[in-house]
Amino acid sequence: MDVLMKLGDIDKRVLYVLLVLVLLIPMVRPIGIRISISHWTTKAYEQLSRLEPGDTVICDFGYNVDGAPDVEPIAKAIFRDLFDRNIKIITVSLNAQGPMIAEKLLLPYEESGKVYGTDFCNLGFMAGGETALAAYARDLKRTFPRDWRGNTTSTLPILQGITGAPDTKAWIFFTDSSAEAWVRQVGDLDVPMIGAVITVAAPQAEPFVHSGQLSGLLTGLRSAAEYEIVTNRPGGAVAAMDAQSLGHILITIFIVFGNISYFVKRSKELAGREGVQ
Amino acid sequence: MSTDVGIWVGALMTIAVFSYLFSENEFYKAVEHIYVGAAAGYSIVLGFSNVVTKGWQPLVEGRQFQVLIPVAMGLMLFAPYAGTQYNWMRRIPISFIVGIGAGITIRSVVIEQFVKQLSATILPFNSVNNVIIVLGTLAVLSYFFFTFKPSRALKTSAEVGKWIIMITFGASFGNAVMGRISLLIGRIDFMFREWIHLIKL
Incomplete structure (x- = not known):
């Protein structure tokens, strides 16, 4: 009983160190725990696997650097898949930090031979939130007269024949908040839309x-x-x-032992009070 | 270990931020201020770049004089700084921004978030998932039904609705934990792969 009570009093800093160690060790020496594929991921993959070489997709960056560790791995995985299959990517940003993030992700592909303006382009950020999103989803070149690198967008080969979202094959958005803005403003356009959201926002996005x-x-x-x-x-x-x-697993153990310790303490306190009475 | 100055700066700042978990200290405060300052600086540069590429260049180089209208409205937002007697000028662009924003959002909220979600909930009872979705939605709605004194059936339904809401909160909490662990993994990966080179895979 005393051991269980003491578990509840462990210094939280010890728990932080334990958590870091538990995360670090398998990253240095992987165990290879099996990963099952969810229904939502399968649907996203099926949609993107229908794309042919030469097709164009729009990738909308709507996350900040503080949400990047959770969302950026998705962007990296999608970019790798699409560029390997010679699919063209237009990046736009609903978020102010988006163009910088997109530029960082695109750089390795540019260095490996992908041509800016032909295989991909970064149109940058447009202020105005949802109003801006509604505008650039319908007309990219009018909303972004110049791209992030200062080129006139009407001269970019990748944008020839493309006015807005319906002229592309897919719209993929990456966000560290809710998916609702895209559902509202791109939802009624004739383009398949795939959401890549931060884990916290998943329950709100699933109904869509x-x-x-x-x-x-x-x-x-x-x-x-x-x-x-x-x-x-x-x-x-x-x-x-x-x-x-x-x-x-570690956090689950913390929660279980924390609760056991709490209930043991409470039952002892109650027993103590009854003894006094 | 990395020889890149940028990675060293990032790593030391990460350590300074995590030091807050042990106790608040001057290093943490310094990094907090640097972060806010850098974010503000980035926003100012981006804002200025927006004015140049979307206002100045189309107007001066492209002779697109219609750009004068949004530029003038943008300037009107700053009118109160010229004197309180110009406060009224700010109301015109603000009413324009609010009106356009509300118009664009309300139209799509009704279609995308109400009508389409409503129709997605009207399902045949031919699978367990569909039964859960339909009955679950009705039960949750009944929990928020305050129009008249609840009957026994409504109370039971509301109780089921309450449990469904709790399960939803549980799922959200689980996702929140998962997301925060991902963020921590991202930092550990940066520190031990890019800085110390301990993670090699």
Whole structure:
């Protein structure tokens, strides 16, 4: 009993160190815990696997750097899959930090031979939130007269024949908040839409997949790992999933022992009070 | 270990931020201020770049004089700084922004978030999932039904609805934990892969 009570009084800093160790060890020496593929990831993969070489998709960046560790692995997995299949990518940003993030992700592909303006382009950020989203979803070149690098967008080969979202084959958005803005403003356009959201926002986004408003949903690091597996390109997300799983087990243990300790303490206190009376 | 100055700065700042978990200290405060300052600086540069590429260049180089209208409305937002007697000028662009924003959002909220979600809930009882979705939605709605004194049936339904809401909150909490662990993994990966080079896979 005393051991259980003491467990509840462990210094929280000890728990932080334990958590870091439990996450770090499997990243250094992976265990290879099996990852199952969710229905939502399968739907997203099926939608994107229909794309042919030369097709164009829009990737909308709506996350900040503080949400990047959870959302960015999805962007990396999708970029790798699409560029490997010679699919063209137009990046836009609903978020101010988006163009910088997109530029960082696109750089390795540019260095490996993909041509800016032909295979991909970064149109940058447009202020105005949902109003801006409604505008650029319907007319990219009018909303972005110049791209992030200062080029006139009407001269970019990748944008020839493309006015708005319906002229592309898919709209993929990456966000660290809710999916609702995209559902509202891109939902009524004739383009399949795939959401890549931070894990916290998953329960709010799932009804949109069920209703068919989203063609697929990828949520956080877990979905990134699943996408890497279904595309046969295992990468950083798969490697991090062992840590993710062990981290969850440790937190579950914390919660269970924390509760046991609480109830043991409470029952002792109650017994003590009854003894006094 | 990395020889990149940028990675060293990032790693030391990460350590300074995590030091808050042990106790608040000057390093943490310094990094907090640097972060806020850098974010503000980035926003100012981006805002200025927006003015140049979407206002100045189309107007001066492209002779697109219609750009004068949004530029003038943008300037009107700053009118109160010229004197309180110009406060009224700010109301015109603000009413325009609010009106356009509300118009664009309300139209799509009704269609995308009400009508389409409603129709997605009207399902045949041919699978367990469909039964759960339909009955679950009705039960949750009944929990928020305050129009008249509840009957026994409504109370039972509301109780079921309450449990469904709790399960939803549980799922959200589980996802929140999962997301936070992912963020921590991201930092550990940066520290031990890019900085110390301990993670090699």
